[in-house]
Amino acid sequence: MKKLCWYAIKMKVLIVFGTRPEVIKLAPLIHEFKKYPDLFDIRVCSTGQHQEMVKSIISFFNITVDYNLNLMRENQSLTLLMANVLIGLKKVIDEFKPENIIVQGDTTSVLAGSIVGYYNKITITHLEAGLRSGNKFSPFPEEINRKVVGSIADYHFAPSNIAVDNLFKEKITKNVWNVGNTVIDAIHMALKFINNVGIYKNFFLSRKIDMSKRIILVTAHRRESFGNHFVDMCEAIKVIGEKYDDVVIVYPVHLNPNVQRVAKKILSNTNNVYLLEPLEYPFLVWLMSQSYFVLTDSGGIQEEAPSLNKPVLVMREVTERQEGIKAGVSKLVGTKKENIIKEASALLEDNQIYKSMIDAGNPYGDGTASKKIVDIYKKMKLESYK
């Protein structure tokens, strides 16, 4: 096994991402690494698993993509995507010859990145390591992706003590650090940028959304919910929109055609419900900051919302983000229509319940994860001289 070459003049590191949350969570780390051009030769590879949905994020965070595999195809299967990422990444590795590959999270691009690294005896670093739901098919296919990446990776940056414990339970105890989640670094970067309130508010006003009402931000896209669960989720949103006239539901719809089709069929022309295109990251963060609460199945949004002091109702049967549940800032409401309506109504009508879900701080990090990670890289590099 080729060991990380900490003693080299510059360490050659390939950072791989494919989807929206990966770019957001890797952006602060890329910037932190780039502060040390004498120590690290950082190259960034986008697999292109997502296309439109990452374009504005790459430009917002001012990231230079060195390799783009351009792999997105309409509604492509996991198998084809996986095969193409493996083939595409092999070419990048043959050209750049990295000593270390960094992957973040649990997507197909992450799984492929770690497998290509393993096949080529390159060390793998896994960010957001140790998340586990304990259910092989939920989230699907992310739970198994993470477990496989965890078993391959050489360096594990976990976001919490719970995640560290999950790794320990699987006997992964070496090179494990709890650094918090880099998504908190990212949201801090976005919040610094969002100073021109006018632009953001006008964007939503121009879509005829009454911003003086209480806003519920909705997102949903998980594969394990496709079918009846997703129909139930949309029907619940419809009922809530029709029930409360002092509320607007703003739902930027994920571009997955399986999500688009159902969301549009059930929710178009529903009172107080606004379906939008996926929002550019600062617009999403601004909207979240203005919202009353968030109704979502997103992993990243569960982590971000506590930084803006917003309660989260999680439309999933299980969640690997237990930290928010334990802190009381998020609540698992499942995917059944009646329960979603009940829990959303309780938050809208009962101030005591609402208050009990705010002011607990963010259990997912403090905005310093990227610095901690790069400090660990720098330390390991220095120690290799000894």
Ligand code: UD1
């Ligand atoms: C993927 C990840 C999921 C992550 C999510 C974040 C896998 C298996 N799934 O799910 O873990 O939570 O991203 O959003 O890795 N599409 C577009 N434009 C885009 C992006 C997607 O049109 O910019 C459409 C395409 O038709 C594409 C489809 O959405 O084939 C599905 O994309 P894919 O990346 O396979 O899965 P997601 O559902 O986005």
Ligand code: UDP
């Ligand atoms: N996000 C965004 N625009 C949107 C919806 C989400 O920028 O319209 C951001 C959100 O703030 C979070 C990330 O995308 O940082 C979450 O991505 P997603 O929900 O697609 O994936 P998951 O986190 O569930 O893997």
